[in-house]
Amino acid sequence: MSEASGAVHSVQAVQQELGADVASMQAPGQELAGQRIELSLRPRDGAELASCLRALSEHEQPVVVTGGCTRMGLGNRLGDVAGVLSTERLSGIVEFDEQDGVLQAMAGTRVSEVAAAVVARGWELPVDPPGGTTTIGGAIATAATGPRRHHYGPLRRSILGLDVVLASGERTRCGGRVVKNVTGYDLAKLYAGSLGTLGVIESAWLRLRPAPEETRTLVAVFASDASGRAFALGLEAARRDSVRAAALVSGAPAAELGAPTGHAAGCVLVVECAGDPGSVARDADWLVAETGARAVPEEARLLGRLRELQGSGRLRARLAVLPSKLSRTLTPLADAGFGVIVYPGAGFVYAVAEDVENAEALATVDAVASDVCADLLIEAIPDEARGARDVFGDPGAAAPLLRSLKERFDPHRILNPGRGQGFR
């Protein structure tokens, strides 16, 4: 950023160019993601979004891009920004083709709103993000994932096309609305999970899944010495046809889900079966016979609570692990004070901690990750523990490629500066 006086001038120039309907100066002292925010941009449509970015680029004013503000801590530490660019007013379902099972929604639309709209017509939105106010754009930008990942697949699989406004203000499109498409590069894959560092998502075409005819959630509790068996069962469950979610939970999150606490504290296996009644009954019966699992009523919102727990913690790490190595993760992480959520089908291990000695806990995470060759992503980390760490891991030989991508998509570094991998 330029000198303070110059910067103020430019921020004001951006504000004046865009007008009060879209841009407003913030009261002094406003902060977001640890950065002072002077300007707030709230475009109402794609054209206004493009104007915002054009002005920001011209005046070289960086912004933090926000959706539902549920996951602002993701990524590396945000660099200096002049303002916030919110997609919240880019809202609404643009088109819902019920016959084809596809839908286009504006980026700022709440995931919950879209999910409710489609379920009423027999479809399901294959997105299960951790936060209640998550937006479609935010879910895509963070490649949000939840308990149903092994069934839904990664979010990118459900993205058919994206409208993205580049840092330059150019409005672009990739993909389309059809379910099979190799026309042009698959840029949607690049934008999904890029944390808004390469462009701002304006809207998305998503592929829906048929809503299941029946859903059943079951819970089984295992004693602490039975975690090996719990892993085996969790993995086996995840590979059955109707099992849409399988999670093994230990530590504080397990207690929240109703596991006994204290010395005998073990782990909890949560399984959701969904689909046609025949398969659901078969898989649920199997689970009951194997584990003595009990059915949990829908009102218990067990999966919803699981998502919240998965996104909790001042210190939070995600390890992607091959199934054969999953069981080696639980004990060391639990011993270091983490609550642990394992999704055996997806191969994801979440370690969440509210109150631990950060350096020590991080050392354990690193050791476990290296022991099981995990892909490690630090999702949340207190600033004092961050140091020079790249939360995505060292990009190694890919660093020049990552830098080159950033350079070409966002030459003035106006989009979420600093947040991406190897972008610093």
Place this chain on the structure above:
Amino acid sequence: MSTPDPSPHAAEGSLPGSGGDALAARLRAIVGSDGLLVRDDELFVYECDGLTLEACRPTAVVLPETTAQVAAVVRACRAAGVPFVPRGAGTGLSGGAHPVPGSVVIECSRMKKILAVDAENRTAVVQPGVVNADLSDAIQHLGLFYAPDPSSQLACTIGGNVAENSGGPHTLKYGATTDHVLAVEVVMPDGEILRLGSPTGAASGLDLVGAFVGSEGTLGIATEVTVRLTALPEAIETLLVIFPDVVTACRAVGEVIGTGLVPAAMEILDQRTIAAVEDSVYAAGLPRDAGAVLICELDGAAVSLDPQVERIREIARANQASDVRVAEDETQRAQFWKARKGAFGAMGRLAPDLYVHDAVVPRAKLPEVIAQVCEIADRHRLRLSNVFHAGDGNLHPNISFDRRDEDELGRVIQAGGEILAACVAAGGVITGEHGVGVEKRDYLPLVFSEADLDAMRRLRAAFDPDLVCNPGKAFPTTRFCAESNPKARGYDQVPFE
């Protein structure tokens, strides 16, 4: 594309142009004499891929066996200022593996080792030259298969599949290649070796694997691919549904999708295709008097299949189907599929040349678009047959013709453009699995604006700033469409059984 260079190269392997000898020597030092082709009669087969009307002879073809060799070849080409073109089995239909003048083709066919199979974690690591079907064959005894199943799977390679993001009949349920690639080792256009992704399929940071898959050989050369394997389904039911015409068959498909069923595959063959198949070695006892047949496959838990078969029957009946045959055993099932996968080959008998389109429309639009496609072919007095991945809305209107008849060739090209335009007007796109390549590069503006394409160029430039890796593909040229899009293919050259 330019015409083939008629000047014969020196027999003992020097390359034309200044520095050609030095490059040949360097390449030979890397891959040995046995791995370098420079004689005209050897280069002849590399002039094109499955898109046969255009051709351009490369200056050399190298057949590396290791990643290190590929990297060294790329560096040698860079040092000589020569572009290079990756190639698999050459079954591509959009000219993706077409050489450009002065280029070196890097063919991966000798890199055909399955390096590792990890049954427990359901992954395999393969070299790019592994033939698609060979992988599934090698793991079947483990109860696993590799899901992407292009009709050319007995010939095409995993490397080619990755480059094209190939699909197949079972893409409807299982997804295309991109959903099954976890990691790729890439020789970058500057000769550096980079590993993208992770065997877990969840590498942190940008999804560079997702960006690489489907990039048509323009972002680098895949030298090792880690793929996801899928468990064989517990049970399979394969139905053959007989319809009075292709429009009603399409309507039924739309209804199946709209009802929320997800069959593993839904493939339609129209009357002309049925006749061609029944006249060929792929004959499967399809009813010749049917206007169209739908092959509908359901798989999954055994308990769930009967109710689904019933629902398909109901939908079929409601859409004027005259019969629904359920394959009685594996032999009959295999026969249905042989008919489907052999359809292109069978069509080779109808006329000297065959032009296969590949476009996608929203499934609900299938009936009206297929009617339009038939109208376009009729209006241009062309012989059209349709065999396609209906469940994905992926049309393959095939035109049989004779390239020696210039007037007919002109009409084929004209109709082709109109078909693509009709698909785009219905909300569709110009290719669902065969790629843009050379064939459709100048149709891209039907779908994408200059800004859209520019965003794609940014990705291209980050990988290949000097545009030396498979140049001339996947982006529009400034030339006029018709000029650069004469096309025809020799399908019968690809083995099926």
